[in-house]
Amino acid sequence: MFEMVQEAFATVFTLETLFLIIGGTALGLVFGSIPGLTATMAIAICLPLTFGMDPGNGMALLMGLYIGGVSGGLIPAILLNIPGTPSSVSTTFDGYPMAQNGDAGKAFGFAIVFSFLGGLFSILILMFLSPALADIALGFGPFEFFAVTIFALTMIASLSGDSIIRGILSGFVGLFLGFVGSAPIDSYPRFTFGFDQLDAGFAILPVLIGLFAISEVLKNAEQRGSGVSNTKKIQYKIKGLGFSLAEFIQQGWNGLRSFVIGVGIGILPGVGGGTANIIAYGTAKNRSKYPEKFGTGINDGVVASEGSNNAAIGGALIPLIALGIPGDTVTALLLGGLMLHGLNPGPLLFEQSGDVVYIIFASLIIANVIMCLFLFFGMRMFVKLLSIPQHILLPIIIVLCVVGGFGVNNRIFDAAALVFIGLLGYALIKFKFPIVPIIIGFILGPIAETNLSRGLMQSQGDFSPFFTQPIAAFFLLLTFVSVGIKIWQNFKKKIKTDDSTTASL
């Protein structure tokens, strides 16, 4: 493994690749720091750029974007009380009060250093865990993959916001979009409605860009005139790292716990930094000796949020690289990116394209360092970007989306599909349906179906191996438990609200 790592670093330390990582990280930070633009969008827009590159370079660029995109959100979170990305929501809870108290420099220091450490921690875990996991997964047959995928699909329930029913229906919409095109085994066309262009199904890129960029832009379009003004006077000062060694040591345990939470949440399919920061913040508050101080501007809050969201990066990449199952929306796009380059995500990736995997690892480490340097030395520039008005940015984003959609197969059909799916996503958002489950259904549905068919072919139509093979049975059991817990939790919540409404009457 160390040889592979060495080799990967040698590849990455060429001018071209380094330039791509630096550029990717900078652009990621720009996207992360401007509210309304996210890491997902940055990757969606840049994917077409990687077409002409070799897979290693393409991945290097995407890793820079990923690290930068997740990290950039801390800037507006601390200065403007607006999370730049969903990953920085709880950074606003204490980061903004700190800035109000004149401690913006310290908040930045903690946020940047713990983002860096959280990222590094998770990348190391990724490097050690994913080959081992891939090794185990190499022994998986269709029964096991089917069970793992079904388990992953149940994550829809935890991503459904306040209504599981709506979340599940969103998941079904995703499944339906995944059905369009040729059936997995016998390749007969399904739901193509006479469009030849749909024979291969919806390409992953238009679906992702449509859902996460077009519908986002439309959502932002609603806020014309009512949006938060970005012209607030922004002031900050940062000296050295912004905090003392003693303060750093004080945060040691909190930081480590947040890293572990970040990696753990990141590994779970379907949830990423957006959830990790909220859970880590909640845990830090619950475990704190002074929970009442949370929200008033204390270091612990910023450390928990920023440490965990960057730690989720490595976590989310573990199931992607080892199993070919994306952990969050960004990894779903990276999955698309790997497939565009003819790579086969999943346990075979290490065997077939080990070099690319280790380039991914090396690029992540370098991007993490570059992110840290950019934020410490380039803060002034990123702060300036916050004042670019949305009405200029959003139309440019749309143009880049359309170009991205066009670039998939060099035909306008995919750009049209992208717009169609964007409108669909917007309509669903308006009816309060969550959109992340659509992606999960779209990506995991075909994997589940293919493995179901393969398994049944192997067992000649007998369903029992899905329940009797130990690993498959374990994951299906886990599925039932996780669904059971969710239903029970909702039931409890309902009783509680019913009680409180009766009490208030």
Next chain:
Amino acid sequence: MIEKYGDLYASVFFLIFAIFMYIATLNFQQSDLVVLTIGSEFVPQLAAGGIFIFAFLLLIKGIKTAKAMNKDEAADVQTSKPFHKTKVFTVGATILLIVLYVTLITQIGFLITTVVYLVLQMYVLAEPIKRNLFLFVSIAIITSGSVYFVFREFFNLFLPSGILG
């Protein structure tokens, strides 16, 4: 309206969708291969069934919400929000512009369509006092030109040249 009847509308849509989806699966070609134990229609039919069940649950929930809201409204008539005319206009115009942009891009070409789209879209999204046509046109021309050039020269992606080609 969406607050009150959203779930009802959505559930009815999904119920109809599930039925159409199921009917569509009946026309799928069947494989003659003996090894296949489930056909290409099996999972879609399951999904159609699932959509139907959950849409039905949503319908029940929607009816409850609407009833509860009716009660609240009887007590307090002022709950309904004012209709946001600008919001509807901005979103509607944005959707129309995007659709037109994608439709016309192959005929007219990337460069011209993009410039026109960008200017109109910026105009629609900007607050009236921030509308600066000169700035918008300059940004549009620079963006359109540089995107076209960069993708063509560096990434070998030939965007539609339309009437200019």
